[in-house]
Amino acid sequence: xxxxxxxxxxxxxxxxxxxxxxxxxxxxxxxxxxxxxxxxxxxxxxxxxxxxxxxxxxxxxxxxxxxxxxxxxxxxxxxxxxxxxxxxxxxxxxxx
Numbered sequence: 010x011x012x013x014x015x016x017x018x019x020x021x022x023x024x025x026x027x028x029x030x031x032x033x034x035x036x037x038x039x040x041x042x043x044x045x046x047x048x049x050x051x052x053x054x055x056x057x058x059x060x061x062x063x064x065x066x067x068x069x070x071x072x073x074x075x076x077x078x079x080x081x082x083x084x085x086x087x088x089x090x091x092x093x094x095x096x097x098x099x100x101x102x103x104x105x
Contacts (some may be wrong), residue, residue, distance in 0.1 A: 010088070011063075011067070013036040015064075015067070018062075019082075020058040021055070021056030021060070022053065022056040022057055022060050023056075023083060024052065024056060025049065025050075025053025025055070025057070026051040026053060027102065028049030028052050028053065028090055029046070029049045031049070032046050032048075032049045038099040040076045040097050040101055041098070041101070042099060043049055043094075043097055044094040044095070044097040044098045045094075047091070047097065048091065048094045050090055051087045051088070051091040051094065052085035052087075054083065055076075055087040055088075056083060057083065058080050058087060059080075060082035061079065062076055062077075062079070072084045
């Protein structure tokens with residue numbers, strides 16, 4: 010099961026990278042383009058969080074609480090980037 014988890018974590022990272030590349034190729038500009046870039050980057054960060062968690066368990070052998078704490082910090086960064094993207098989109102609907 011550990012190998013399947015590692016494989017899925019790697020797939021998550023590649024999906025995030027694919028999203029970043031896809032949105033860059035679309036050439037979207039302005040607020041929508043920057044929000045889309047933030048969404049795809051947040052997916053990359055979230056995939057990276059899972060990969061770091063798996064590798065940390067397998068290679069570094071930290072205790073579970075420390076690994077989970079690191080994982081949650083990285084996930085927090087990913088969701089923060091996602092929220093920033095939504096705030097950018099909100100500025101279209103209700104400019105300040």
